[in-house]
Amino acid sequence: MTTDNVVKRFANKHDGRAAREWRALKLLATHAPGLAPDPREANLAASEPVVVMSRLAGVPLRGAAVGKEKIKALAEAVTAVHSAVPSDVLAKVPLRPGHQGELIGHLGTWAATARPRAVGLVREAMEAGLSWVAQSGLEADAPPGVPPVFGPGDGNLANYLWDGSRVQVVDFEDSGRSDRAFELAEITEHVGSWVEHPLDVLSFLDWFDLSSAEAARLRACRRLLALVWLFLLASDDLEHPRNPVGTAERQAGRVLGLLT
Numbered sequence: 001m002t003t004d005n006v007v008k009r010f011a012n013k014h015d016g017r018a019a020r021e022w023r024a025l026k027l028l029a030t031h032a033p034g035l036a037p038d039p040r041e042a043n044l045a046a047s048e049p050v051v052v053m054s055r056l057a058g059v060p061l062r063g064a065a066v067g068k069e070k071i072k073a074l075a076e077a078v079t080a081v082h083s084a085v086p087s088d089v090l091a092k093v094p095l096r097p098g099h100q101g102e103l104i105g106h107l108g109t110w111a112a113t114a115r116p117r118a119v120g121l122v123r124e125a126m127e128a129g130l131s132w133v134a135q136s137g138l139e140a141d142a143p144p145g146v147p148p149v150f151g152p153g154d155g156n157l158a159n160y161l162w163d164g165s166r167v168q169v170v171d172f173e174d175s176g177r178s179d180r181a182f183e184l185a186e187i188t189e190h191v192g193s194w195v196e197h198p199l200d201v202l203s204f205l206d207w208f209d210l211s212s213a214e215a216a217r218l219r220a221c222r223r224l225l226a227l228v229w230l231f232l233l234a235s236d237d238l239e240h241p242r243n244p245v246g247t248a249e250r251q252a253g254r255v256l257g258l259l260t
Helices: 017-031 068-084 098-115 120-136 180-189 202-207 212-237 247-259
Strands: 007-008 040-042 050-053 146-151 160-162 168-169 176-179
Touching: 017 050, 017 068, 050 160, 068 146, 068 160, 068 180, 098 120, 098 212, 120 212, 120 247, 146 180, 160 180, 168 176, 176 180, 180 202, 180 212, 212 247
Parallel strands: none
Antiparallel strands: 007 050, 040 050, 146 176, 160 168
């Protein structure tokens, strides 16, 4: 094994992460070469599956200021991923995990445990968010008029690598069929897009020419994903404190801002 390769090991062969990673790398190598690591080899049948891919020479966007040039390159990379897989091929790709139906189910479970322990602004945002979800009309999949795209499934800016002229993409464990609005919300609402060096969300979204249906869905998806992050951060604060003091409260403010 050469240093030009990255060996990614997965703890469980039954959760589908390795298979999704391998499928995404092969699809992108075929339909958008150079956008993601090249697939080298994989052993998906092992008790701890392994996926081997080429190493990309880039620096994660997370952890540093994302200026106009990088925002443009990020938008171009995101657009390229979304449009890479032809529609007839995409139709055979399963819906990505962590899509809205699954998230709404999680919120119902988390509400029973996290909400009673929340206080102040966090409790207020949880109550407001859950009330909105109950009347939002969100379905298990995208509504009519919102075309499917191939979604990487993880909006962490650490997965977008800047090489000085372009952005390439890594980490496809949760990839699958999705839609553009949901995937954009994955990026704008990910905690990594605001906790260190905030992403200029408006400048980023300006690069996407969304239909009226997509624009409405983007607003809904941003609210949903911001609420999911609120529950995750609040639970971390209560059970395994590892975030700076006030992180959950900041997220509560973001949720309330999106709801209004």
